[in-house]
Amino acid sequence: MPVAGGLYNFLGFNPAAAAVQGMLASTLIDGEAQWPIYFSRADKQPPNNFLVIHIVEAPPAAHSLQGPSGLSDGEFQFDSCAPDSPTAQALSLAVKRALEGFSGALADGTTIEFYKVTWDADEGYEEGGTGYIFKHALRLRAFYTEPGS
16 A cells, blocks of 8 residues: 555654654665664564554545545554653654644655544553563544555
């Protein structure tokens, strides 16, 4: 889904998400910054602070006599993970402030409008590769249209 790449670019490179970028450590690969932002699951040994984006649902929002409109009413979950709960919460708050109420075009051409927070809570901790990882989950609903839809 192009929207996933658009969200990656927004959170990793858009000045509106500078607080998110300040909490994540990018690495250079072939001269390009790579952010610890993953889709569905993280690498086996992620850095201390990282995000995992899940597309929870993305059903079409409308149909016409010509067929699907291309508009989706989706829900996205952003898992903010860190070695301690306050850092995971702070990262989640930075994501929330960057996206809540955002309306516009993403770098991939997706137009999106976030309109509702549906979940904002600690998910506790789980054992990671080198210790415990704390997670704070944030779910946001959005209307969006991907390019070519």
